[in-house]
Structure formats: C-alpha cells, structure tokens
Amino acid sequence: MTNTDWANKDFYKVLGVAKDASQAEIKKAYRKLARANHPDSKPGDKAAEERFKAIAEAYDVLGDETKRKQYDEMRTLFAGGGFGPFAGGRPGGGTPFDSSDLFGGAGAGGGGFADVLGDLFGTGGRRARSRARRGADIETTATIGFTESVEGVTVSLRLAAESACQACRGTGAKAGTMPRVCPDCEGVGMRAASVGGAFQLNETCPTCRGRGMVVDDPCPVCNGSGRGVSDRTIQARIPAGVKDGQRIRLRGKGAPGEHGGQAGDLFVVVKVQPHPVFGRSGDNLTLTVPITFDEAALGADVKVPTLLGAPVTVKIPAGTPSGRTFRVRGRGAPRKDGTKGDLLVTVEVHVPPTLNDEARKAVEAYKAAVAGPDVRSGLFGS
Ligand SMILES: [Zn+2]
Ligand SMILES: [Zn+2]
Structure with a gap:
C-alpha cells in the first residue's frame, strides 16, 4: 500500500456503492468484486491484483462501521476546506499544518483519522514538531488448513493497535466537550520568556505544556491523554504454496507511522495444520x-x-x-x-x-x- 492520503481515496467509488449504502450492501459489493479480481482467478494479471488490493483496502474501512464513520467525518472536514482550529496553519506562526504529513502514515497503516486526532490533541505540540517516524513492525500468527496452504487463502487478522481513545475520539476532552486553544500561547505551545537584557528566548508554554490546546474537562476513560487501544481487522492474502512456519511480510500493514512516517510492516507467521493423508x-x-x-x-x-x-x-x-x-x-x-x-x-x-x-x-x-x-x-x- 502506498502512502496516499486516506482523504483523497474514494472508497465508495472503489466498491461502487452509494455513500448511504448499508453495511450489507457494502459487504455484498465487496464479495462480488473480490471474487472477480481475485489473484487466483487471474494469475499474473497485475492490474487485477492492484484492483484486488484497492478493493480490500476500501472494504477494510467501509466494512467496519466505526472506521467508516471516521472516514466519512474526515471526508466531510476536508470537503469543507477546513480542519478544526488549525485550518490554514497553526495560529501564531507555527508550522503550517500539512495534511499530507498527517495522513501519510495513518492512511498506510489503516489507523485512520482517529489516530490523527490523537496526535493533534493527545500529546499535541511536542509531537507535532518531532520528526517523521516509521511505525513499528508487528508480528502475528495465522493458522490455516493444509489445503488452504496449497491453494492460498485470504485470512482475517485481528490486531490490537494503539489508536485514539474511543470515548473522546482522541481529543482528550470529556465526551460532548472540545479542547480549546490555549489562551496563553494562542495554540503555539511556546511563548516568549523574558530573561532580561537583549535576549529573548522561547519556552514551552506552562499552561498547556506545549500542547497548544487546553482541556477543561478531561476524558475519564483515557485521563485526557486521547490514546486508547483498539482492535483492527485486516484481510491478509496468504499466497499459495506457503509452508508451515513461514513468515509472510505485508508491507505497510504494521503500526501507523507518526507525522508522515511510513507505516511499519506486518509479519504473519503461518502455521499449517497437517493433512491426515x-x-x-x-x-x-x-x-x-x-x-x-x-x-x-x-x-x-x-x-x-x-x-x-x-x-x-x-x-x-x-x-x-x-x-x-x-x-x-x-x-x-x-x-x-x-x-x-x-x-x-x-x-x-x-x-x-x-x-x-x-x-x-x-x-x-x-x-x-x-x-x-x-x-x-x-x-x-x-
Ligand atoms: Zn478519552
Ligand atoms: Zn499554551
């Protein structure tokens, strides 16, 4: 998967369904397309393989009601040309807000919009200034049947992933409230410290501790951190001919990167059940x-x-x-x-x-x- 913006992908179009399609309609459309473009039915057809990947990616999001909701919300925000209080750059002359940085890692890792909110509001300003970091590699195990190992199979893997706190959707603020821009630094996270003489130094804003936002009423679930752990389910293609104990690498399916960093890889250790004959x-x-x-x-x-x-x-x-x-x-x-x-x-x-x-x-x-x-x-x- 490439680091293309999640926001720029129209997963509805990929699956050929309406924006208000039911989960059942989405599932049906996915199955039909996945069958038609399955790599096993068209061996060597690169275009079909790419389509299959795009279909799987779209279904990974739209097939999951929570992720679909986040995706819809994100697209609405982007369609409106604004992005909360940061639209058009951080107030006070901070680093301009670059959506491609944000969505590079998150989109590739499937962590999604909620992770982005978590980065924005959770640990805030300090992280926003840190450099892009690649997401961690994750290893998991999949047990498949002997015949599946011979023919190849697509398995669903449930992975625990760090993501935004579900209760506050990563804002750190109690449900129903929103963090507000720090009144002391106007959201910059830094303020001028007078040390006398000709020098003027910047220091981390003590009111928001560099986050740029203050939370009046912290979320009780995550204690205001905005971080949580959630399950995500991904579809992984186990190629035909896999052997017992073999490790399969799925690029970009590991933990999401930070600040435009690439997502890590997912390693699937395949256990093949023996056949009786x-x-x-x-x-x-x-x-x-x-x-x-x-x-x-x-x-x-x-x-x-x-x-x-x-x-x-x-x-x-x-x-x-x-x-x-x-x-x-x-x-x-x-x-x-x-x-x-x-x-x-x-x-x-x-x-x-x-x-x-x-x-x-x-x-x-x-x-x-x-x-x-x-x-x-x-x-x-x-
Ligand atoms: Zn929370
Ligand atoms: Zn502040």
Whole structure:
C-alpha cells in the first residue's frame, strides 16, 4: 500500500456503492468484486491484483462501521476546506499544518483519522514538531488448513493497535466537550520568556505544556491523554504454496507511522495444520498408498485420491517393490507461474496380520513354487 492520503481515496467509488449504502450492501459489493479480481482467478494479471488490493483496502474501512464513520467525518472536514482550529496553519506562526504529513502514515497503516486526532490533541505540540517516524513492525500468527496452504487463502487478522481513545475520539476532552486553544500561547505551545537584557528566548508554554490546546474537562476513560487501544481487522492474502512456519511480510500493514512516517510492516507467521493423508515436498504433494502383495507381484491399476481434484488411477507394474514412488504429473501444489507440481505416490506393500486357512495354504504353495536363491545372500560375504 502506498502512502496516499486516506482523504483523497474514494472508497465508495472503489466498491461502487452509494455513500448511504448499508453495511450489507457494502459487504455484498465487496464479495462480488473480490471474487472477480481475485489473484487466483487471474494469475499474473497485475492490474487485477492492484484492483484486488484497492478493493480490500476500501472494504477494510467501509466494512467496519466505526472506521467508516471516521472516514466519512474526515471526508466531510476536508470537503469543507477546513480542519478544526488549525485550518490554514497553526495560529501564531507555527508550522503550517500539512495534511499530507498527517495522513501519510495513518492512511498506510489503516489507523485512520482517529489516530490523527490523537496526535493533534493527545500529546499535541511536542509531537507535532518531532520528526517523521516509521511505525513499528508487528508480528502475528495465522493458522490455516493444509489445503488452504496449497491453494492460498485470504485470512482475517485481528490486531490490537494503539489508536485514539474511543470515548473522546482522541481529543482528550470529556465526551460532548472540545479542547480549546490555549489562551496563553494562542495554540503555539511556546511563548516568549523574558530573561532580561537583549535576549529573548522561547519556552514551552506552562499552561498547556506545549500542547497548544487546553482541556477543561478531561476524558475519564483515557485521563485526557486521547490514546486508547483498539482492535483492527485486516484481510491478509496468504499466497499459495506457503509452508508451515513461514513468515509472510505485508508491507505497510504494521503500526501507523507518526507525522508522515511510513507505516511499519506486518509479519504473519503461518502455521499449517497437517493433512491426515497428504504430505508436502516443495511443490509436490506426497501420498503413501498401501497395496497388497498380489498387486505388487502381478501388477494392478490403483485408484488414489488427489488433494484438489478427482481421484486418479496409478498403474502399478508387475514386480513393483514396496517403497517405490510413482509420479502423477500436475496433481501437486500450484506454482506462482500457474503450473502445478506433481503428486508423488509411494506404495507400501500391506502384509495381513493374520491369514485364514485357505490363504495360508496358498502362501505355503507359493513358497514352495518360488524356492530359489536366498534373497538375503547379498548381505553376507562369500
Ligand atoms: Zn478519552
Ligand atoms: Zn499554551
């Protein structure tokens, strides 16, 4: 994801829904578009992949009622050309207010508008003057099924993230009240300190402690800090062919950056649940198939299952030793280029633990019939 302004993206347009669409309509539109542009259905189609990403990003916001509300509010503010008391620059000649700085990190990280308010009002002026900082990397775990690991899957990950306090929406002021511009520094956060003589120094405004805003009635939930922790849910694409224990890096899906800094990355450690029958070796799937002695000795057509399709028949030639592996082409795991690995079928001769009378006689007759050189003679020196 790029650091494009959240505010400049029309997520409604991306999903092709009206501004007043219901959550159900949004979900429906998302599903339809996601299916149509799914990377698996159009392998190698870069444009579709970009569309899929944009769709996922739009749904990440609009699909979540809280985030959607924040997004709507933010767009309304920007559409009006104003942004609270800071519109057009900080009063008193401070650093001009640059919305692109604000939304770079937040938009990329999905933290959103509430985080921005938190930065503005929460810890305020001091932070506003600090330099851009990249958001932290986050690591999380996703457990997926064996078949999902072979085919690829989109998972929903719930992440705890620092965000604006929900009660005060990051302002630090009790719900229903707003912080006001500090009367002593007029919102600058600094004021001239007279030290006598020809020098004049600036010092941090003691009334607002540099925040530029004063809160008369602090929010009881966050004690006026404006900060809180919230869950966010993101959709992460686990590519086909992922292996157990593999770490997948999702750029820009970590913690939001500060003051225009890039968002951190999200690392997803994938746990793949084992399959009761199939195993995996690179792009190939493995399968152990029991056969009877007569099938091994006389040859047979053996029907075996495949992971993603219909069963196939493997021709076992007469005289096949136990442990021989047969290759079924194209029935393995999908590769990035759209081709598939193979299914490696290893036969294992099954020996019955007991024999009925008739079978015992037949085996004894067989033993007499094949009396020949000792099969273990090669183990001993001459
Ligand atoms: Zn609060
Ligand atoms: Zn002040």
